[in-house]
Amino acid sequence: MPSWDVNFNTIVQVDNREIIRHIERICALAEVIREIPIPPGVQRRIDALNILRAVRGTTGIEGTELTETEVAQIMNSPQKPVLPPSRGREEQEARNAEKLMYFVAETLAKQPDLPLSEQLICKIHEITTKDIDYPNNIPGKYRSHAVSAGTYVPPKTLEEIQRLMREFIDWFNNGEPKTWDTLVRAIIAHFYLISIHPFGDGNGRTSRAVESYLLYQANVNARGFYSLANFYYHYRSDYVQLLDKVRFETNNDLTPFLLFALRGLVEELETVHREVLEEVKWISFRDFAREVLSIHDKLATKSGDRMFHFVLALRDHPIPLKDLRQGKHELSYLYRGVTDRTLARDIDFLRENRLITTEGGQLRANLDVMTIFTPPTELQKKLILKRKPVTKIELT
Numbered sequence: 001m002p003s004w005d006v007n008f009n010t011i012v013q014v015d016n017r018e019i020i021r022h023i024e025r026i027c028a029l030a031e032v033i034r035e036i037p038i039p040p041g042v043q044r045r046i047d048a049l050n051i052l053r054a055v056r057g058t059t060g061i062e063g064t065e066l067t068e069t070e071v072a073q074i075m076n077s078p079q080k081p082v083l084p085p086s087r088g089r090e091e092q093e094a095r096n097a098e099k100l101m102y103f104v105a106e107t108l109a110k111q112p113d114l115p116l117s118e119q120l121i122c123k124i125h126e127i128t129t130k131d132i133d134y135p136n137n138i139p140g141k142y143r144s145h146a147v148s149a150g151t152y153v154p155p156k157t158l159e160e161i162q163r164l165m166r167e168f169i170d171w172f173n174n175g176e177p178k179t180w181d182t183l184v185r186a187i188i189a190h191f192y193l194i195s196i197h198p199f200g201d202g203n204g205r206t207s208r209a210v211e212s213y214l215l216y217q218a219n220v221n222a223r224g225f226y227s228l229a230n231f232y233y234h235y236r237s238d239y240v241q242l243l244d245k246v247r248f249e250t251n252n253d254l255t256p257f258l259l260f261a262l263r264g265l266v267e268e269l270e271t272v273h274r275e276v277l278e279e280v281k282w283i284s285f286r287d288f289a290r291e292v293l294s295i296h297d298k299l300a301t302k303s304g305d306r307m308f309h310f311v312l313a314l315r316d317h318p319i320p321l322k323d324l325r326q327g328k329h330e331l332s333y334l335y336r337g338v339t340d341r342t343l344a345r346d347i348d349f350l351r352e353n354r355l356i357t358t359e360g361g362q363l364r365a366n367l368d369v370m371t372i373f374t375p376p377t378e379l380q381k382k383l384i385l386k387r388k389p390v391t392k393i394e395l396t
Contacts (some may be wrong), residue, residue, distance in 0.1 A: 003153040004247040006164050006195055008171040011253040012188065019255070022262035023183055029269040032218045033276055040274045042279045047075070047101065049275065066090055074098075092132050100127045104213050104314055112217070115173050116189065116210065118165050121198075124209050129202040137200030147197060150240055152247070154197030168192050186214035187261040190228075191254060194243065205229070215265075231264035282315060285367050292353045306334050307346050311355050314365035321347075321361050 004155050038046075042317075051070060073082045075095045083091045103123075105120065114120070126140030136145060142165070144158040156159055171177065172192075177185050190211040197203045208229050231331060232239045232251045242257045250256060289311050290299065298304030324331040325340065334342045347363070350356040354369045 002244075002248060004074075004195065006155060006192070007252070008167060008175065008192075009252050010176070010188070011251070011255070012180065012258060013182060013253070013255040014184060016255060016259070018259055019184070019262060022259070023181055025266050026183060026220065026262065026269055029266070029273055033273055034219065036276050036280060038276060038279055039283070043284075044075070045072070045279070046272070046275065047098075050101070066094060070094075089132055096128055096130060096132070100124065100209055103127055108213075108217055110388070114217075116214065118168065118169055120213075121165075121193070121206070121210060124213065125199050125202060125206040128205050128209055129199075132202075134201035137202060141200075142198045142371065143200040145200070147200070149194070149197050149203070151244055154195065161196060164196050165198055166228070168196065173259075180266055182214060182218035182296055183220065183262065183265070184258060186211045186218070187258050188254060189214060191243070191246070191257055195247065208232070220265075220269075228261060228264050228268060231267060235260075235264075281367055281370050285365065285370050286312060288370065289355050292355060296349075296353075303342075303346065307350055307355075310334055310346070311350060311365055314363060316354065318362040318364045320360065321363055324363070 012270055035260060049071075070083065071094050074091055075098055078095075081088070081091065091177045122140040122142075129137055129139045136143070140159055142161050146156040147154060155164060161350065172185070172189060177188060180188070193207040193210055194203060199206060200215060211228065238260065242260050246252070246254050246257045293299045293304045293308060298307070311333060319331060324332055324335070325343065326332075327336070335346075347356070347358075354366050357364050357366045357368075
């Protein structure tokens with residue numbers, strides 16, 4: 001396996017048009033995401049998704065994956081184990097990811113301009129790997145033994161690692177990177193930490209965590225401490241190939257790796273943007289349902305309360321109408337003690353007022369109704385213009 005003489009004679013084409021375009025897109029998405037108001041419960045769910053992404057890259061490559069439900073259970077049970085002992089490592093990774101998220105938020109709340117330092121990097125590694133039985137790893141301490149990283153051999157001795165880390169921090173804080181956009185700096189920091197590989201284990205997660213720290217400091221991922229782990233591992237072969245390419249083939253031009261990471265960040269932010277909008281859409285739909293019931297004088301009545309809770313329960317999963325009628329569904333309790341005619345009347349009311357849809361015997365919350373309150377897209381405008389005019393109907 002090849003080794004690379006780590007140096008800081010780096011070329012970054014910061015005026016590359018594609019880089020500029022990605023940065024503009026990232027900043028625009030980040031600003032929109034930050035400005036969307038969401039309630040605390042929704043924020044906790046987004047936090048769980050972000051932690052899921054942060055640990056999924058590590059666990060996924062080993063053939064196992066935490067689910068969103070498991071991460072949420074872990075977050076809601078800070079003292080008691082949630083997963084079986086055989087999955088204790090995955091659970092600890094999730095707990096450490098959550099601790100790191102809050103550590104970064106609290107640290108930057110107190111010191112918004114806190115620069116990257118060896119002490120901070122070691123602290124991030126300590127939190128990331130604490131209480132996990134990685135062999136030959138001491139949380140927060142540089143390694144004193146040789147390691148390999150896939151197709152690459154990092155620096156081998158403690159003395160070399162100590163020197164390179166000092167040089168990296170000095171170059172990063174006082175050299176040319178000071179003039180670069182924060183997004184560029186975050187990704188370049190990731191590249192150098194993964195290349196120096198200063199710790200016994202957890203170098204990848206620490207490098208991505210440092211990258212996320214810098215993005216959080218720049219207010220790019222302030223809605224949640226998400227990382228690019230999921231993207232890097234989803235495209236693992238490209239990730240490894242590009243790391244090696246800029247080490248061995250481009251004469252220290254890091255632009256190819258930078259472009260790759262920026263594309264990943266655009267993808268990540270677009271995903272978060274969709275998730276936040278879906279949450280807002282649901283909140284708006286819930287208010288719309290309440291408004292519909294109020295207009296028909298059903299709010300605060302027994303039937304209105306029943307229908308409102310029924311609609312809310314349809315959020316995540318459709319309900320087979322047959323199971324509901326036969327009392328086999330968990331929501332059947334809402335219609336216990338009432339006639340089939342009452343159930344049919346409620347369903348007809350909700351359907352006529354566009355709060356639910358029925359398809360193939362399945363009842364669903366009609367979230368699509370909320371699109372009537374948003375401007376049409378360019379595609380929708382074109383389709384509207386192409387429609388044939390409605391034939392005039394003569395009354396006789």
